[in-house]
Amino acid sequence: MIRRIARKEFTEMTRDGRFRAASSVVFLLLIASFVIGWKHSREMRAHQELAQRSARRQWERQDAKNPHSAAHFGTYAFKPPSPLAYFDRGVDAYTGVAVWVEAHKQNPFLFRPAEDATGIARFGDGAAASALQSLIPLLIILLSFSAFTGEREHGTLKQVLSAGVRRRDLLVGKALGQFAALGLLLVPATVIGVIALSLNSARASDYARLSFLSAGYLLYFAGFIALSLACSAWAKSSRVALIALFAFWIVNCLLAPRLAADVAERLYPAPTGAQFWETIEQDMKEGVDGHNPASRRTEELKQQVLKQYGVTKVEDLPVNFAGIALQAGEEYGNRVFDRRYGELWGLYEKQNRIHKALALVAPLNALRQFSAGMAGTDFAQHRDFAVAAENYRRALNKMMNENLAYNSHGGDFEYEADGALWKATQDFVYTAPGATWVLRLQIWNCAALALWFAVAVALAWRAAIRLDP
Amino acid sequence: MLWRIITHEWRSLRADRSLWLLAALFTLIIGYGIFNGRAWAQSRQELADKLAPKTQSLIEEFKKRLAQGLPPPPNSGVRDLSSPYSVSTQYWDVLLPPTPLAALSVGQSDLYPGATHARMWSTPDKLFAQSEPQNPVNLQAGRFDLTFVVIYLFPLLILALSYNLLSAEKEEGTLALLLSQPVSLSRVVIGKAIARALLLTGLLIVASLIGLLIAGARLAGSGEGLRSLLWVALVMAYGLFWQALAVLVNLWNRGSATNALILAGAWLAFVIVIPSLVNNASTLLYPIPPRAELIIADRDAEPNVKRDGQGVLSKFYEDHPELRPAATEAEVGVFRRMLLTVFLANQRAYEPLARRYDIQLQRQQGFVDHLRFLTPAAAIHEPLNDLSGAGFMRYRHFRAQVNGFIEQQREFFVPKVMRGAKMAVADYDALPVFHYEEEPLAETGRRVMKNLLGLIIWAGLCAAAAAVKLRSYSVAGPT
Numbered sequence: 037m038i039r040r041i042a043r044k045e046f047t048e049m050t051r052d053g054r055f056r057a058a059s060s061v062v063f064l065l066l067i068a069s070f071v072i073g074w075k076h077s078r079e080m081r082a083h084q085e086l087a088q089r090s091a092r093r094q095w096e097r098q099d100a101k102n103p104h105s106a107a108h109f110g111t112y113a114f115k116p117p118s119p120l121a122y123f124d125r126g127v128d129a130y131t132g133v134a135v136w137v138e139a140h141k142q143n144p145f146l147f148r149p150a151e152d153a154t155g156i157a158r159f160g161d162g163a164a165a166s167a168l169q170s171l172i173p174l175l176i177i178l179l180s181f182s183a184f185t186g187e188r189e190h191g192t193l194k195q196v197l198s199a200g201v202r203r204r205d206l207l208v209g210k211a212l213g214q215f216a217a218l219g220l221l222l223v224p225a226t227v228i229g230v231i232a233l234s235l236n237s238a239r240a241s242d243y244a245r246l247s248f249l250s251a252g253y254l255l256y257f258a259g260f261i262a263l264s265l266a267c268s269a270w271a272k273s274s275r276v277a278l279i280a281l282f283a284f285w286i287v288n289c290l291l292a293p294r295l296a297a298d299v300a301e302r303l304y305p306a307p308t309g310a311q312f313w314e315t316i317e318q319d320m321k322e323g324v325d326g327h328n329p330a331s332r333r334t335e336e337l338k339q340q341v342l343k344q345y346g347v348t349k350v351e352d353l354p355v356n357f358a359g360i361a362l363q364a365g366e367e368y369g370n371r372v373f374d375r376r377y378g379e380l381w382g383l384y385e386k387q388n389r390i391h392k393a394l395a396l397v398a399p400l401n402a403l404r405q406f407s408a409g410m411a412g413t414d415f416a417q418h419r420d421f422a423v424a425a426e427n428y429r430r431a432l433n434k435m436m437n438e439n440l441a442y443n444s445h446g447g448d449f450e451y452e453a454d455g456a457l458w459k460a461t462q463d464f465v466y467t468a469p470g471a472t473w474v475l476r477l478q479i480w481n482c483a484a485l486a487l488w489f490a491v492a493v494a495l496a497w498r499a500a501i502r503l504d505p
Numbered sequence: 506m507l508w509r510i511i512t513h514e515w516r517s518l519r520a521d522r523s524l525w526l527l528a529a530l531f532t533l534i535i536g537y538g539i540f541n542g543r544a545w546a547q548s549r550q551e552l553a554d555k556l557a558p559k560t561q562s563l564i565e566e567f568k569k570r571l572a573q574g575l576p577p578p579p580n581s582g583v584r585d586l587s588s589p590y591s592v593s594t595q596y597w598d599v600l601l602p603p604t605p606l607a608a609l610s611v612g613q614s615d616l617y618p619g620a621t622h623a624r625m626w627s628t629p630d631k632l633f634a635q636s637e638p639q640n641p642v643n644l645q646a647g648r649f650d651l652t653f654v655v656i657y658l659f660p661l662l663i664l665a666l667s668y669n670l671l672s673a674e675k676e677e678g679t680l681a682l683l684l685s686q687p688v689s690l691s692r693v694v695i696g697k698a699i700a701r702a703l704l705l706t707g708l709l710i711v712a713s714l715i716g717l718l719i720a721g722a723r724l725a726g727s728g729e730g731l732r733s734l735l736w737v738a739l740v741m742a743y744g745l746f747w748q749a750l751a752v753l754v755n756l757w758n759r760g761s762a763t764n765a766l767i768l769a770g771a772w773l774a775f776v777i778v779i780p781s782l783v784n785n786a787s788t789l790l791y792p793i794p795p796r797a798e799l800i801i802a803d804r805d806a807e808p809n810v811k812r813d814g815q816g817v818l819s820k821f822y823e824d825h826p827e828l829r830p831a832a833t834e835a836e837v838g839v840f841r842r843m844l845l846t847v848f849l850a851n852q853r854a855y856e857p858l859a860r861r862y863d864i865q866l867q868r869q870q871g872f873v874d875h876l877r878f879l880t881p882a883a884a885i886h887e888p889l890n891d892l893s894g895a896g897f898m899r900y901r902h903f904r905a906q907v908n909g910f911i912e913q914q915r916e917f918f919v920p921k922v923m924r925g926a927k928m929a930v931a932d933y934d935a936l937p938v939f940h941y942e943e944e945p946l947a948e949t950g951r952r953v954m955k956n957l958l959g960l961i962i963w964a965g966l967c968a969a970a971a972a973v974k975l976r977s978y979s980v981a982g983p984t
Contacts, residue, residue: 087798087801151616151633156783156787162782166781293647300640302544308637310620
């Protein structure tokens with residue numbers, strides 16, 4: 037019986053002119069965003085990889101110079117786009133593309149793509165994920181709002197129920213039929229997505245990410261089907277059902293993300309750039325300044341090193357005190373950066389928690405974060421890259437400073453290292469985290485999506501059982 | 506007769522309880538949007554107020570300490586108040602203060618920094634390349650400000666009240682009766698449309714103006730009066746477009762339910778789909794060259810310049826013999842001058858690279874400026890931001906002024922450093938200070954008027970199409 041109802045629903049839907057028109061438009065939009073997204077992320081990946089190789093070449097080809105000068109020249113870490121970035125751009129447009137790895141400073145990232153775009157980019161990034169998150173629910177609403185109310189208004193509901201069909205069978209049948217109709221649209225889109233991913237030289241974990249992504253979106257869509265059917269069963273007329281569902285769509289897709297952003301910013305205001313850097317500068321002044329021999333702590337360090345080597349003058353040291361002081365300064369600075377960046381990123385975490393809290397009311401918040409997480413374009417993964425670049429910076433600086441300290445002696449201002457040292461350093465290589473790493477961070481969002489689905493199904497069940505012909 | 510129709514419409518709308526609820530909800534939403542905009546503007550104003558006196562008081566402090574032979578203040582980066590090289594390393598605040606109407610829109614001001622610091626040694630573009638510590642998740646989500654309410658939610662309100670403008674009367678059967686009276690269909694339609702337009706646009710404008718006044722925005726005064734007027738005109742034109750569209754769809758004679766669906770689809774297309782298509786098209790046709798290229802090219806130029814450092818310095822003294830120092834200099838002085846020369850040469854090498862990006866971005870902006878007339882939502886978006894001072898063009902204007910300030914600093918310090926001169930107290934009075942000069946209102950007004958014209962054309966097209974459809978509208982027959 038359920039199968040028969042499902043088949044009838046499917047046939048009716050696919051013959052509906054509105055369904056055909058709407059789903060063709062949505063499909064074309066999806067294809068367009070896939071193609072554009074894929075082209076863009078492929079080009080971006082090529083440019084970033086080329087730039088990373090060029091940066092390494094520039095580093096290796098430096099002239100002979102003081103290792104600390106080389107550390108000041110530094111190198112760059114270019115963030116490669118995730119293989120799934122074609123699907124969901126996430127926050128990539130709002131995080132910089134490269135970071136300068138140099139001595140003394142953990143620099144902010146440079147060149148956010150959103151700043152190079154025009155104001156119209158704030159309307160939405162036009163990625164496939166946005167279309168799936170906003171347009172498919174609308175399509176579902178369009179198709180399902182008159183599932184029960186339409187039958188009631190045409191008089192067929194009375195007939196069907198008087199024929200002895202159970203209300204719950206009617207509900208499940210309709211749900212399955214509509215899910216199958218939606219599948220006509222989603223299955224080709226998923227296939228194209230898989231092909232696009234395979235052309236992006238993806239690893240096994242990327243395919244795992246894609247399957248988690250699909251599961252998340254399926255939960256989201258299934259919840260919408262259930263909610264639409266619930267509304268349709270509960271409402272007195274098609275008009276009321278449509279208004280209620282449309283209102284929910286407005287709240288979910290339009291209002292909730294912005295409300296979350298406002299409340300988050302008000303509860304946990306982010307510092308301005310000026311404030312952030314001023315705080316760091318203040319912290320640094322308390323510490324060891326490798327360039328300023330007059331600072332108190334440098335003096336203390338000098339005395340300590342002199343005593344360690346049993347000499348009275350810096351010029352008599354068998355090691356270069358400059359190198360030691362510089363490394364001490366670096367290590368102090370690193371502690372400062374760990375603390376202040378940690379605070380800033382912790383603040384972002386608290387703000388994101390507001391987004392997650394609102395996910396209980398608006399499932400889009402949960403899906404957005406989940407989708408960006410799985411696609412590799414959320415803030416957590418940007419942070420992972422930033423930390424990797426920072427660790428590389430610290431290792432590089434340490435190598436330079438130690439080379440200066442232990443390969444020359446006190447008072448030697450002419451010491452220079454050459455290409456041998458530059459080439460001896462490690463190249464910066466970044467491996468993105470795997471799917472399970474992301475999944476662990478997304479537990480809350482998964483739970484919110486599952487809850488959304490469960491609540492929607494419960495509502496649909498209750499409304500259908502009490503269905504009044 | 507027209508007025509009688511309008512008042513009758515108001516009376517019948519007033520009787521509908523659900524519309525009161527809708528109006529109350531909408532007013533609340535407007536209030537919330539203004540509240541958010543004000544909170545944002547206030548935080549920026551507080552920052553501007555805090556930073557504004559810093560520059561002058563720091564200069565006074567420098568002058569005082571130099572005159573009395575005291576060491577420099579500990580909170581500045583300067584080590585020697587009489588050395589122009591040392592003083593040139595001091596960062597100066599450059600501020601883009603919020604306009605009095607900033608509560609209208611957060612716009613692009615969360616993306617672009619309104620307060621930063623610059624000095625002679627800053628590289629103009631790199632200065633702005635650093636990301637501000639704003640949470641990217643919030644940036645992606647966007648803000649709930651009055652501009653959002655106007656662009657996204659105001660059309661929905663209009664469509665909610667106007668989707669069954671004519672079709673409801675026809676379905677109830679009262680339209681034929683109405684038109685048997687000595688009144689024409691066009692008068693009825695116009696009367697109904699005007700009644701709703703006045704009500705809803707009036708609600709938005711009055712609620713917004715009251716909200717802004719409560720929020721402490723200054724609406725009168727030199728530029729603000731004109732800006733407020735332009736804002737009202739934009740909102741009216743936008744509302745007029747959606748009203749005309751609703752009328753047009755009604756005149757298609759399809760029934761209320763179909764009208765609702767068509768108008769919802771139109772809203773979706775104009776407000777959500779087409780803007781993102783325009784964005785995609787603009788990035789496809791005018792892609793910005795990858796910034797990674799810029800970084801690598803800049804660094805490729807750098808080592809060459811450093812290697813020729815000594816040669817560049819000699820050439821500089823050849824070109825500027827009047828700046829060659831009179832006596833033999835300490836090694837430190839020579840090193841500093843070499844550093845400065847190398848830096849300036851590096852800047853000159855960087856300029857054409859950065860300009861290439863700027864030109865491409867301007868091309869993209871120009872393309873979008875034309876394509877934005879494909880949808881009224883995009884056409885109204887930029888001017889609304891412009892009027893509140895949170896737009897792209899104002900930020901460009903600010904950047905240009907900051908670049909000019911950096912140039913002024915160089916003109917002030919470079920000759921002094923190259924000559925090996927010392928800073929006197931009188932020199933501090935001549936120190937360039939940054940003060941943001943607002944773009945002439947005529948410029949902003951011109952841009953806004955262009956978009957306003959576009960909106961009026963859109964409204965006009967819909968009205969003209971409606972007039973054509975009116976002639977073939979069958980009152981009594983089937984839909």
